[in-house]
Amino acid sequence: xxxxxxxxxxxxxxxxxxxxxxxxxxxxxxxxxxxxxxxxxxxxxxxxxxxxxxxxxxxxxxxxxxxxxxxxxxxxxxxxxxxxxxxxxxxxxxxxxxxxxxxxxxxxxxxxxxxxxxxxxxxxxxxxxxxxxxxxxxxxxxxxxxxxxxxxxxxxxxxxxxxxxxxxxxxxxxxxxxxxxxxxxxxxxxxxxxxxxxxxxxxxxxxxxxxxxxxxxxxxxxxxxxxxxxxxxxxxxxxxxxxxxxxxxxxxxxxxxxxxxxxxxxxxxxxxxxxxxxxxxxxxxxxxxxxxxxxxxxxxxxxxxxxxxxxxxxxxxxxxxxxxxxxxxxxxxxxxxxxxxxxxxxxxxxxxxxxxxxxxxxxxxxxxxxxxxxxxxxxxxxxxxxxxxxxxxxxxxxxxxxxxxxxxxxxxxxxxxxxxxxxxxxxxxxxxxxxxxxxxxxxxxxxxxxxxxxxxxxxxxxxxxxxxxxxxxxxxxxxxxxxxxxxxxxxxxxxxx
Amino acid sequence: xxxxxxxxxxxxxxxxxxxxxxxxxxxxxxxxxxxxxxxxxxxxxxxxxxxxxxxxxxxxxxxxxxxxxxxxxxxxxxxxxxxxxxxxxxxxxxxxxxxxxxxxxxxxxxxxxxxxxxxxxxxxxxxxxxxxxxxxxxxxxxxxxxxxxxxx
Amino acid sequence: xxxxxxxxxxxxxxxxxxxxxxxxxxxxxxxxxxxxxxxxxxxxxxxxxxxxxxxxxxxxxxxxxxxxxxxxxxxxxxxxxxxxxxxxxxxxxxxxxxxxxxxxxxxxxxxxxxxxxxxxx
Numbered sequence: 001x002x003x004x005x006x007x008x009x010x011x012x013x014x015x016x017x018x019x020x021x022x023x024x025x026x027x028x029x030x031x032x033x034x035x036x037x038x039x040x041x042x043x044x045x046x047x048x049x050x051x052x053x054x055x056x057x058x059x060x061x062x063x064x065x066x067x068x069x070x071x072x073x074x075x076x077x078x079x080x081x082x083x084x085x086x087x088x089x090x091x092x093x094x095x096x097x098x099x100x101x102x103x104x105x106x107x108x109x110x111x112x113x114x115x116x117x118x119x120x121x122x123x124x125x126x127x128x129x130x131x132x133x134x135x136x137x138x139x140x141x142x143x144x145x146x147x148x149x150x151x152x153x154x155x156x157x158x159x160x161x162x163x164x165x166x167x168x169x170x171x172x173x174x175x176x177x178x179x180x181x182x183x184x185x186x187x188x189x190x191x192x193x194x195x196x197x198x199x200x201x202x203x204x205x206x207x208x209x210x211x212x213x214x215x216x217x218x219x220x221x222x223x224x225x226x227x228x229x230x231x232x233x234x235x236x237x238x239x240x241x242x243x244x245x246x247x248x249x250x251x252x253x254x255x256x257x258x259x260x261x262x263x264x265x266x267x268x269x270x271x272x273x274x275x276x277x278x279x280x281x282x283x284x285x286x287x288x289x290x291x292x293x294x295x296x297x298x299x300x301x302x303x304x305x306x307x308x309x310x311x312x313x314x315x316x317x318x319x320x321x322x323x324x325x326x327x328x329x330x331x332x333x334x335x336x337x338x339x340x341x342x343x344x345x346x347x348x349x350x351x352x353x354x355x356x357x358x359x360x361x362x363x364x365x366x367x368x369x370x371x372x373x374x375x376x377x378x379x380x381x382x383x384x385x386x387x388x389x390x391x392x393x394x395x396x397x398x399x400x401x402x403x404x405x406x407x408x409x410x411x412x413x414x415x416x417x418x419x420x421x422x423x424x425x426x427x428x429x430x431x432x433x434x435x436x437x438x439x440x441x442x443x444x445x446x447x448x449x450x451x452x453x454x455x456x457x458x459x460x461x462x463x464x465x466x467x468x469x470x471x472x473x474x475x476x477x478x479x480x481x482x483x484x485x486x487x488x489x490x491x492x493x494x495x496x497x
Numbered sequence: 498x499x500x501x502x503x504x505x506x507x508x509x510x511x512x513x514x515x516x517x518x519x520x521x522x523x524x525x526x527x528x529x530x531x532x533x534x535x536x537x538x539x540x541x542x543x544x545x546x547x548x549x550x551x552x553x554x555x556x557x558x559x560x561x562x563x564x565x566x567x568x569x570x571x572x573x574x575x576x577x578x579x580x581x582x583x584x585x586x587x588x589x590x591x592x593x594x595x596x597x598x599x600x601x602x603x604x605x606x607x608x609x610x611x612x613x614x615x616x617x618x619x620x621x622x623x624x625x626x627x628x629x630x631x632x633x634x635x636x637x638x639x640x641x642x643x644x645x646x647x648x649x
Numbered sequence: 650x651x652x653x654x655x656x657x658x659x660x661x662x663x664x665x666x667x668x669x670x671x672x673x674x675x676x677x678x679x680x681x682x683x684x685x686x687x688x689x690x691x692x693x694x695x696x697x698x699x700x701x702x703x704x705x706x707x708x709x710x711x712x713x714x715x716x717x718x719x720x721x722x723x724x725x726x727x728x729x730x731x732x733x734x735x736x737x738x739x740x741x742x743x744x745x746x747x748x749x750x751x752x753x754x755x756x757x758x759x760x761x762x763x764x765x766x767x768x769x770x
Binding site for chain 2: 008011015018019022023025026029065066067068069
């Protein structure tokens with residue numbers, strides 16, 4: 001790849017998605033079936049570009065891209081360092097697999113609306129990459145709103161209840177965005193800059209003043225609602241359950257995680273010099289909110305009867321893990337949090353794709369009605385479900401074990417024993433609600449004459465292959481986690497302190 | 498059930514007279530965007546306002562053939578693509594994205610940036626006008642029909 | 650007390666607007682009224698940014714031909730105004746998406762009152 005093209009890699013990735021969304025609208029009006037292949041093509045090229053960009057960043061160091069030729073801190077800059085390059089690869093790769101899976105199921109769940117669906121999905125992925133790449137706080141607001149608006153639109157089509165859940169999500173999410181803007185106004189008034197690195201330098205001089213503290217509080221509350229940290233998670237269960245399968249599979253692994261990444265950047269890179277990473281009360285509040293999310297989410301997930309709703313509550317718990325890692329402020333906490341972002345994206349995507357397979361072939365995902373006939377008809381899908389479930393519970397050698405291990409090490413390092421107890425309790429609770437499904441599918445005999453519907457067999461290849469790729473990826477990420485930690489994650493901590 | 502024309506003659510004549518004036522003022526606002534209040538979004542909204550005024554006063558049956566929903570949807574995408582194309586043109590001449598100072602419009606750097614901004618604002622105005630018209634068309638239909646639309 | 654209001658009347662008005670917006674979102678049962686409350690909240694925050702741009706005895710940020718050197722204290726800060734253009738566009742698009750969702754809700758449930766919709770669920 002021409003090296004001068006790679007110099008523009010960060011903006012090119014975002015442009016590919018935004019331009020691709022516009023062309024999808026134009027092309028899809030001609031021929032409706034072109035929408036999905038075009039979306040897959042754009043996401044595939046963006047994944048390739050992000051891989052080349054990651055290789056370049058690892059070789060030559062971080063790249064700061066000034067938009068419009070205006071130098072920072074006056075202009076908007078994009079920060080392309082190993083962490084953000086790595087997360088862009090994760091976002092593009094996960095979206096690619098989900099969009100490939102969507103080829104069969106999107107026309108079946110929402111007939112006639114594939115063109116707007118895939119166009120808005122491309123804008124969503126572009127916005128996600130933008131959140132990860134930007135180095136300017138107002139640009140972050142714009143990208144967060146792009147992601148949120150695309151989420152409201154994608155989650156609003158589907159069942160009869162989905163517009164209502166999406167409307168509730170919209171009102172709460174817009175309030176959160178307004179809080180973020182309010183906090184940013186207070187900080188801008190006191191420091192005069194919107195650039196993240198510049199703000200990190202200026203903040204120690206103004207850190208005691210009341211407007212700055214209030215502004216920081218508003219910003220963190222706004223971002224926490226977007227990330228669905230307990231107790232600001234109320235929009236999540238309804239919105240994720242009522243959206244169509246591909247929309248949930250696209251938004252659940254990535255949407256809240258990028259908001260958590262924004263919080264991570266804010267706490268560690270902007271606040272760190274002034275307030276010290278992990279200094280109370282910001283770190284303590286976030287960590288304990290995370291612990292409450294873990295316990296509450298796991299309890300609520302146990303009592304759900306529908307698979308998608310259970311996975312939504314489990315997402316609340318997983319967000320709690322990452323928040324706990326961020327709030328700890330220690331080295332292992334940070335590594336565990338970022339590793340869990342990566343692992344959770346793969347796990348949740350795999351689980352929601354399996355839910356899509358189930359809904360298509362068995363007709364429902366209602367847990368009490370699942371029995372061994374599901375295992376016989378869809379062996380590969382249920383195998384992928386098993387691997388992902390084991391990873392969610394946190395058993396070696398899957399990826400989930402290692403991220404929880406680092407988080408546990410982080411709690412020990414920071415000396416916060418209640419958080420360690422919360423981690424262990426939640427692992428047990430996760431085991432409860434996943435083993436319940438295993439018992440029904442693998443141990444319970446099939447009911448006689450249960451299927452009034454004809455047996456549709458295993459999911460078609462375009463839906464099965466992405467599911468299996470995610471499952472294999474979980475094993476590879478687990479076994480290779482040392483490489484990931486040393487190459488991508490340890491340098492961040494060196495850059496923080 | 499398409500919205501029918503207003504039965505009041507004064508409303509119809511006034512709308513027909515005022516709409517072109519609004520559009521000329523919108524062009525004025527658009528062209529003055531880069532050094533005085535105004536710009537692409539404001540101009541686009543005013544153009545959309547003139548189109549919606551005509552739709553309200555003269556009825557959908559008369560005004561739909563002039564700017565149909567399909568044209569509006571394509572126009573919105575096209576406007577955004579103009580924006581991205583002008584920004585990407587800067588790549589060709591060695592600058593970063595949106596670096597109009599490198600595109601050879603004229604000799605003076607500030608005039609180069611001024612022309613670049615003007616082109617971008619034209620794209621934005623087109624996108625805004627068409628998008629708002631398409632939104633009005635979509636929302637203005639009677640509830641309960643639930644027909645399939647193929648656009649955004 | 651009166652001096653406080655006289656000096657900071659713009660901030661007081663913005664706080665009142667934020668309160669009105671929240672009351673609309675939380676206290677009203679009609680979904681359209683909730684949407685209006687949210688819109689009022691967004692407008693209040695946009696106004697707060699514009700208040701931040703103001704300077705005493707400053708004029709609009711357009712430089713007349715031939716004036717040099719340019720003294721920054723004489724011109725209002727144009728950056729928050731430019732940023733708030735973007736925020737206004739975001740607010741407009743949010744309202745558009747919200748109204749489209751409300752139309753769909755009305756088609757599905759036949760009503761826009763929240764308690765009647767909750768009965769139907």
